[in-house]
Amino acid sequence: MIIAIDGPAASGKGTLGKRLSEHFGFAHLDTGLLYRAVARVMLDRDLDLNDRDAAHEVALNLDVTHLDDPRLRGAQMGEAASVISGYQPVRDALLAFQRQFADQPPGAVLDGRDIGTVVCTHADVKLFITAAPEERARRRHLELQKRGEQTEYSTILEDIRRRDERDMNRASAPLKPAADAVTLDTTHLDADAAFQAALDLVKAKTASS
Numbered sequence: 001m002i003i004a005i006d007g008p009a010a011s012g013k014g015t016l017g018k019r020l021s022e023h024f025g026f027a028h029l030d031t032g033l034l035y036r037a038v039a040r041v042m043l044d045r046d047l048d049l050n051d052r053d054a055a056h057e058v059a060l061n062l063d064v065t066h067l068d069d070p071r072l073r074g075a076q077m078g079e080a081a082s083v084i085s086g087y088q089p090v091r092d093a094l095l096a097f098q099r100q101f102a103d104q105p106p107g108a109v110l111d112g113r114d115i116g117t118v119v120c121t122h123a124d125v126k127l128f129i130t131a132a133p134e135e136r137a138r139r140r141h142l143e144l145q146k147r148g149e150q151t152e153y154s155t156i157l158e159d160i161r162r163r164d165e166r167d168m169n170r171a172s173a174p175l176k177p178a179a180d181a182v183t184l185d186t187t188h189l190d191a192d193a194a195f196q197a198a199l200d201l202v203k204a205k206t207a208s209s
Contacts, residue, residue, distance in 0.1 A: 001026070001107035002122070003202060004115035007129035008175060009078065009163050010136035010143075012186045012194055016129060017111035019195045020202065024109075029101050031112035031119070032081065034094050036072040037062055039080035055084045059093035075144060075151060075159065082163045085113075088172040095119065113167055116178030125205045127198060128177035131187040133160050 003020060007013040014030050021028035038059050039049065047054045071077060084090055091114075098119045102108045110119065116126035131139075137157035144151050167175040177183055182201050186194040 001124045001206070002102050002120050003107070003109040004120045004123035004126045004178070004181075005109065005111035005129060006113055006116050006127070006175070006177065006181065007111075008113075008136065008167065009082075009160055010140040011129045011131045012139070012191070013111040013127075013129040015191060016127075016195060016198045017109045020198060021109040023199065024107060026107040026109050027101065027104055028109045029098065029111075030067075031094075031098055031110055031115065032078075033067045033072050034062065034064065034097070035081040035085040035090070036077045037064070037067060037069075038090060038094075039077055039084055040069070040071060042084070043076075043080060049080055049083045052087045052089065055087055056089035056093060059090045062094070064097060070147075073147070074149065075140075075156070079159060079163070082166055086166065086170040086172055091118075091172055113175045114173035116181050117176065118173045121178070125202050126178045126181035127201060128181040128183045129194075129198075130183060130185050133157060133164065135187045136160055 003026070005013045005017050017030065018028050038055060041058045041062070042049060042055060098110065102110055102120050112119070116123055134157065137153060137160050140156050140160065141151065141153045182205070184197055184201065189197060
């Protein structure tokens with residue numbers, strides 16, 4: 001069974017993906033970490049993020065054993081990942097790993113921005129998680145504060161709106177709900193309520209299939 005979860009930055013898709021995977025006993029992959037990992041390598045090597053060929057080369061040789069690096073969760077890496085994720089060769093290089101991950105038994109939960117539309121078009125359940133930009137900025141602000149990163153709320157909101165614009169309008173796998181995805185707006189839901197709503201949607205989908 002494959003559960004595909006897409007949505008914009010800070011919509012809560014990662015948290016939902018993790019909790020759903022734990023509930024069902026499935027493997028979980030935050031695919032955004034792959035792009036952040038590529039960005040980390042490029043920044044560590046002082047490579048230009050606008051160098052598509054360099055980004056492609058890094059993606060082809062990416063070591064996926066260190067996706068738990070705390071640095072990947074920072075705001076700098078998120079912005080850098082938003083840039084290189086628009087390069088089709090980078091997306092192609094990471095696609096095989098994502099699909100292989102999704103096919104492992106007894107099931108997998110993948111979250112990102114193109115899981116239902118590109119990576120796992122055959123997923124059993126497709127969810128599109130969204131929330132108002134202001135709420136997503138508030139959540140990200142709190143998250144970064146807990147990590148000790150001091151960033152202004154207004155800066156985060158501006159960053160989220162910029163990333164939304166870039167993600168939704170890029171030529172390669174733009175952010176959008178799959179035609180058969182169910183949209184869940186978490187603007188007014190806390191983490192537990194959002195999880196319960198997502199769980200109900202998954203159960204309803206699997207029961208009807």
